[in-house]
Every structure is written in C-alpha cells, then in structure tokens.
Amino acid sequence: MSYKTIHTETRDAIGILTLNRPDRFNTFSSQLAAELNTSLQEMDKNAEVFARLCTTEDAAEAVAAFTGKRKPQWKEC
Numbered sequence: 612m613s614y615k616t617i618h619t620e621t622r623d624a625i626g627i628l629t630l631n632r633p634d635r636f637n638t639f640s641s642q643l644a645a646e647l648n649t650s651l652q653e654m655d656k657n658a659e660v661f662a663r664l665c666t667t668e669d670a671a672e673a674v675a676a677f678t679g680k681r682k683p684q685w686k687e688c
Contacts (some may be wrong), residue, residue: 612649612650612653613630614649614650615632615642615649616630616631616632616640616642616643617629617631617643617646617650618644618668619654621654621657621659621660624659624660624661624662625660625661625662625663625664626650626654626657626660626662626663626664627663627664628647628650628651628664628665628666629661629665629666629668630643630665630666630667630668631667631668632658633668637667637668640658646664647665651663657671659670670672
C-alpha cells in the first residue's frame with residue numbers, strides 16, 4: 612500500500628514505520644494517524660513481523676513495540 616505521510620518496510624522480521632512529514636516536524640495529523648493505523652493493522656496480519664519500529668525521517672527518535680507473536684532473542688555483542 613502507498614502512503615503520503617509514512618514509509619513502511621519489513622526487514623529481518625521487524626516492521627519499520629518511518630514518519631515522513633519533515634516540513635511539519637512529523638507532527639500528528641488525521642491523515643498520519645489514519646495511515647499509521649492502517650499500516651499497523653497490515654503488519655499485524657503479517658505472521659513474519661514480530662516487532663515494530665517507529666522512527667522519523669529527520670530526527671533520531673525511535674520507539675519499538677513487540678507484537679507478542681514471537682519472543683525476542685537478544686544477541687550479546
């Protein structure tokens with residue numbers, strides 16, 4: 612699905628949602644909220660996605676949420 616205010620991708624079982632409203636400092640709008648809701652519902656349907664990461668195009672802020680479908684496995688560095 613194509614969105615105007617976010618970009619989505621799946622990498623290594625992680626659904627990545629990138630807010631893309633840099634001209635508005637990624638503030639929430641009704642369109643952004645609707646697109647986030649739709650994309651999260653689509654990720655919930657994808658059995659391969661066990662975590663979600665929400666980030667922004669221009670800032671270093673990110674938030675992750677586990678879906679509970681699979682227990683995360685942490686690797687020691």
